[in-house]
Amino acid sequence: MPEGNSIHRFAREHTRDLGGRTVRVSSPQGRFSREASRLNGRAFLRAEASGKHLFHHWQGGLIVHVHLGMFGWFYRRDASDAQPRPTVRMRLATPEVTWDLIGPPTSELVTDQERARILARLGPDPLAPRPGARRFARALANHRKTVGDALLDQRVSAGVGNIYRAEALFLTGIHPLRPAAALDPAAAAAVWQTLRGLMRRGTREGRTTTVAADELDPAERRSGVEAFYVYQQERCRRCGGRIRRFPLTDRVMYACPKCQRRR
DNA sequence: CTAGTATGGACAA
DNA sequence: TGTCCCTACTAGC
Numbered sequence: 001m002p003e004g005n006s007i008h009r010f011a012r013e014h015t016r017d018l019g020g021r022t023v024r025v026s027s028p029q030g031r032f033s034r035e036a037s038r039l040n041g042r043a044f045l046r047a048e049a050s051g052k053h054l055f056h057h058w059q060g061g062l063i064v065h066v067h068l069g070m071f072g073w074f075y076r077r078d079a080s081d082a083q084p085r086p087t088v089r090m091r092l093a094t095p096e097v098t099w100d101l102i103g104p105p106t107s108e109l110v111t112d113q114e115r116a117r118i119l120a121r122l123g124p125d126p127l128a129p130r131p132g133a134r135r136f137a138r139a140l141a142n143h144r145k146t147v148g149d150a151l152l153d154q155r156v157s158a159g160v161g162n163i164y165r166a167e168a169l170f171l172t173g174i175h176p177l178r179p180a181a182a183l184d185p186a187a188a189a190a191v192w193q194t195l196r197g198l199m200r201r202g203t204r205e206g207r208t209t210t211v212a213a214d215e216l217d218p219a220e221r222r223s224g225v226e227a228f229y230v231y232q233q234e235r236c237r238r239c240g241g242r243i244r245r246f247p248l249t250d251r252v253m254y255a256c257p258k259c260q261r262r263r
Numbered sequence: 264c265t266a267g268t269a270t271g272g273a274c275a276a
Numbered sequence: 277t278g279t280c281c282c283t284a285c286t287a288g289c
Contacts, residue, residue: 067271
């Protein structure tokens with residue numbers, strides 16, 4: 001279940017594995033069969049990530065738009081792994097490697113205009129090279145609801161999902177129910193920098209772990225399991241207090257009432 | 264077997 | 277606001 005870090009990582013890996021190569025494209029599950037037959041045998045040019053959206057650019061100007069939604073994922077297979085699961089929506093295969101796409105609500109051919117329209121409705125992406133701190137601060141200041149709501153709004157910060165919103169607000173000591181517009185500029189800047197740091201780490205490591213290396217206990221370090229400060233936690237890693245959980249933007253929000261101030 | 268859960272988002276009204 | 281899309285895994289009968 002992907003947030004922006006996963007999408008950016010997939011884009012890198014797809015470009016590395018498939019860029020400039022002739023690719024066999026198929027749809028074992030069947031819902032991408034027409035598109036697959038148009039793409040099959042073409043050269044894959046590059047993958048592009050913005051927020052949680054992924055675009056595959058193909059020879060001849062064809063563009064595939066993928067959104068993984070809540071369940072979608074890409075699986076990298078050894079080239080010898082010939083048998084796809086029946087649920088594979090799109091299989092991209094070269095002699096060296098195979099990528100299987102499973103479970104996306106969106107997998108479609110789009111025009112360049114449609115791609116531009118999708119990009120235009122996204123706010124700044126903490127993983128984009130282009131600096132976004134000012135746009136982010138402006139979007140927060142204009143947001144009518146809480147900062148917790150705001151961080152999940154893709155027009156405010158594209159690519160942030162339920163884990164990163166909870167963890168970034170914990171690390172900045174901000175309670176999610178504060179009105180977004182009430183954050184002062186320093187707090188907004190701190191949230192942005194924290195999101196950037198967490199998500200860059202997540203992209204690099206290929207997991208969503210947010211806890212600093214020196215705060216992991218030895219068992220966690222050994223196991224390599226993802227570790228969080230508040231997301232799905234019972235007790236606060238810093239103060240030992242009970243983590244509160246409550247619905248926010250139709251998702252479950254987690255916060256430590258002691259470490260995260262309401263104002 | 265069924266129900267419930269999970270890191271998301273578009274669209275209609 | 278509600279409806280729909282989409283998969284895999286788990287707990288419980």
